[in-house]
Amino acid sequence: MMSADVKLQALARESGVYLEFRNLAGQKLEAEPPTLRALLGGLGISTATDAEVSEALAESQASRHGRKLPQELVLEAGSSTSIAVPTRCDWSIVTEDGDEVQTGTSSTAISISDLPVGYFLLHAAGEGWAEDLFLMSPPSHAPNLSETAGSNRCWGVCGALYGLRSRTNGGLGNYSDLGVAAAALGRSGAQFFGINPIHALGWAAAETISPYSPTHRGFFNTDHLSAASDLGPGPREELIDYAEFRAMHRAVLETEYAVFAQKSSEAEQAEFRAFCEASGEALNDFATFEALSEKHGEAFQRWPKALQAPGRQSQLEAGERATFHKWMQWRAEEQIGAAQQSATSSGMRLGLYLDLAVGPRRGGAEVWTNGNTIAEGISIGAPPDHLSPKGQSWDLAAHAPNKLSANHYQPLRSMLGSLMNKCGLLRIDHALGLLRSYWLPDDGSPGGYVSQPFEALLAVIAIEAYRNGCVVVGEDLGLVPDGFREGLNKAGLYSYAVWQYETDDQEQLVAPQDLRPFSLACFGTHDTPTMAGFWHGIDIDWWREIGWLNSNETHDRHGVRAHQRNGLRRLCELGANMDTGRIGDTIHAGLAGSQAAMIAIQLDDLFGVTEAQNLPGTINQHPNWRRRLPVPIEQFPVAASPARLRDLMPTTRNSIHENEQKGLEPCPK
Template identity: 30%
Template sequence: MPLTNPVLAELADAFGVSTEFWDWKGRHIEVGDATVIGILAGMGVDASTDESARAALIDHALRPWRRPLPPFTVAQAGQPIRIDVHVPAGSPAWVAVRLEEGGRREGWQVDNYTPDREIDGAWVGEASFELPGDLPLGYHRVVLENGERTFEASLVVTPGFLGFPRAMGARRVWGYAAQLYSVRSSRSWGIGDLADLADLCTWSGTQHFADYLLINPLHAAQPMTPLEPSPYLPTSRRYVNPLYIRPELIPEWATLSEHKRTRIAKIKAGLDHQLEGSEQIRRDPVWEAKMAALRVIYDEGLSEVRTMAKEKFVRGEGRALDQFATWCVLVTEHGMNWREWPVEFRRPSSPEVAAFAASRARDIDFFVWLQWIADDQLREAHSAAKAAGMRVGVMTDLAVGVSTQSAEAWTLGDAFAQHVGVGAPPDHYNQLGQDWGQAPWRPDRLEELSYQPFRAMVAGMLRHSGGLRVDHVMGLFRLWWIPEGLPPTAGAYVRYNHEAMVGILLLEAHRAGALIVGEDLGTVEPWVREYLRGRGVLGTSVAWFESNYDGTPLAPEHYREYCMASVTTHDMPPTAGYLALDHIRLQHRLGILTEDLDEELDLARRGFQTWDRILTERGFLDPECDDVSEKVLAMHRYIVDSPARVLCAALVDAVGDRRTQNQPGTIDEYPNWRVPLSGPDGEPLLLEDVFTSARAARLAAVMNGFSVPVGGCR
């Protein structure tokens, strides 16, 4: 239903709320009043009546005139920069840029014939200045001098184009994608950890000549049980989940007394006994055991040199780390939902929180120490990857957002929209839409904060990685907001300043020498893919989804050069399971299949018959072969035949796993994000088994472009 009030439509446009969209079936949908009013309320804007909406619109229009400088300006390197300033009418103004690395560059005034305006009882004039177009990349400050007063604001100059890191040269790269928690070794504590990551990098780099290892987000989860299993619904994207720490690799382990080592050994033995026979990754007992062991190591204390190293890390992280650690301890006292805490603890800057932090200083320092240790072990993993000859190394994954009960929602306050969630509109895969339970950043507050939270998060993730995959990259352009109390179908898109967010992403990647891949699957406006390609950000091409207008598979030679090409993704079954139609039977069993089972199976079989014909015609598959492992190899030969500069093979495909890690549309009906890496028979595999997998070796040979004979039926 269209909006009933034209003022509401203007207000929605002013705050970036789209009042219409085209759904997955190509139908034009108009957004209703309740949705827009709810979304605006999440940004602190009262649009519940005609009068309040009109007042909010007037206030928004006057906002630039009430500020001497815009709070944030972004520009691409080499482009002219124009800034409008507002000063008392008739007063002088000078504008310059104070550079990040030191120095000053002067701006010059240009024509602006905008009349003076009376604002809040005083006359204000507008003047325009141009800044030099050859400013260096970086985070600078715009300085406005107006008589005896000086004002400052942020200016970021970003790369116009990122492209491939120097380490790649002109060559193509390929790598494995793995859900780290599922890849367990004989030495890990029931879950894949950062030591396993280092070993996986060493194996794939030295034995299979892979150039990167893409892993799931390592974002921090809750600091207490029960833990959220999804790595895509974290409490902080800036910090790491301590669950991935390997206790025995902490340097202080070597200084523990025999008694303390025995104590930790008993903790691990108890955990092993508890997990014995379990068919799933069980995070809760792993967390309890690891925290107990890590506390023993923490209590050992640090040498003078190690103290220096920790203090350097803490200084670099600043106040954000202290607040995150404080939140972790508060959670253990008052529960996960900080909105239900005693009122005095709901604001991180309150005197009561400061008093609490002083009284629990050692507990808070423990959580600070955990982040330092995790950062150290992640650095070691990336170093192992580079030492193994990987040109990219560890590639991390950036989740779309954080949960509404997250540490970031507590520490950043109104930077997040209130009483609004993030999700997705209805599509082919979920016709009821999705509510991911995440809190969205407010575009207006991000501008006022100069995107500092986003910048710090990206810089932290790229500190020890050679690449970053951005899940749902459309989130840098727009997100589907759902007002509290409304279904996902009643949401609307809210636009973000993509020039700022993509620009900062590129600047941090440029500084880190990193590769950026945007997950641009699903409903993505065509111009977005063109924009990202123009900025040197890779897209994502999944063979099952790449198709012509008639639905037939897109020929590999027509794939994009600037993409990460793969056969499957973490939201789909492994290729062996997909070919066996396991996913359709699973959806039917869970009651989320929207069509008749037999019809869906027949439709899928016809699609696979088309694939078999194409793979056979190209010589990638023996026409008489119906062996699943050979079809998996054939599918990977297909993407290798593309011009894509980055290729990706799922580790589950390398070992013949069939079980999906995540079934969208479910929570506990299926063990999402709790499935251990397994072989074709469904039996869990240890990392040591992966090292000796002949099946994985054959897939690696295909990915390296070696001439691997097309096998016949077995």
């Protein structure tokens, strides 16, 4: 007879909870019973007593052995397969809209073939049994550059939307600015313009400014709405005062909505109603949450019990105020769509490059509206490593894989469709989460890993990307399990290569020719030091100022950085007296000479900015998400930095020999 702990481990194994994992040092860490119970609880499995563990294990095994058909199946579009059945049965396959596409009667196996890209439900019924099987039929791969941009290589620019300056935005970059900036960069030859996540942050979340802490990833940030009236130029200060801007901006939005509600034409009202109808219950629930949050606070767990889930009572309480939030989402979708149109009209083949954050805030709208798929009692984060000895808790919610599967991945499908409809390129942050997710229990137990349905999630991503003609990048930085990148790339997702993270055993930066070919490569991101900051070790000084490094550690890190600078000097033949602007051009030329499919250049680097947009692991110790760009968008067309990009990285991508002819120092193979 199995002991209680052995049964608990068996249940965890059945449910996809890791019994052990290895940390960055290679040490094996075993999940203790409190962790296993907490993570199983997150999956909705009760394990408070040994009797509950025994019962849950028996139910899991009975369900697995008792089914006649798999619960779900990934079948590449146009291919065929056979599914064994135990008895004679009648079966049919229907689309999402309920249209029947295949039907038959089978005695030993159901034969399926030639399904188009999409989602389907197979229903089979025999004597004494009836079951459904969810079918995902992805393309052979997500769209690639050749199919979408007409070339297997391209380059683009990334920057902070909130940091864009203009004569009219009042102090925070908006969606109209986005279109203007993208068009200017497109005319310089860029094929995409990447920005920070633009997920909804929440009307009542007064302190939230991080784009990676959204209330809902399927709706858009209204801080970036362009007002119909001119808000005037923003303050000259480098840092954004969100409270000041929001007070001014929201008063304008309230006035504009009042005018719309009272004086808009019937045609405009009809267009808004059509948008609301097409957006369905998802928009209705989101707007209800936003209206309720204004009355009861940003975290729904502290609301009256009757309002802690969508429903009739919540809608009644929200009242007409919900319409205001629907109107803002309508405006946001229109403006983002217009920005994408401006980008592509300027010559950008891909246009906007958007970002899908890891997860939503635990008290926010996405959790409130998806109570049937959210993992309870846990947050997602990262295990202890050399950068964070105690690990990291991101205070973000996770969708439980078993619940997500039971609901046919609808929350993910909806989010991806919403974003991919507005861009030509999408980055999925922390793509390792498609394979496994690190969960931290609320009860204080150590964290542990939970498996994710990798094949099914890749299928959903590929289907939604195919439907929207969107290229996908999976952020796969750091150490990843064997075969993970190969799985991503086989599904058509490009890898992500940040050059300043790509080092050898001696902590030297690798040659650009060693950057992964099927990837989007860049020197840095919003989470890393800028090129000037890297060169001068500004990030190391910040770590010392915050107290993360002592004097000796600071000295050692500056020594490593000097070692890396010398390596770059050798790789790119940098002269001893070059200024950082020329150094930046030469490093960018090195990226241009790599084999990476896509190259991304940071606006901060183009304009010589020293300080980083974000310092990971900090909240108030560093001015994260607040830095404005030094160059207003009106000057982008004539600014020297974007103008020289056409020569530095033309659409056809220079060879190293061509760069030499332009006087740019090459990075040797």
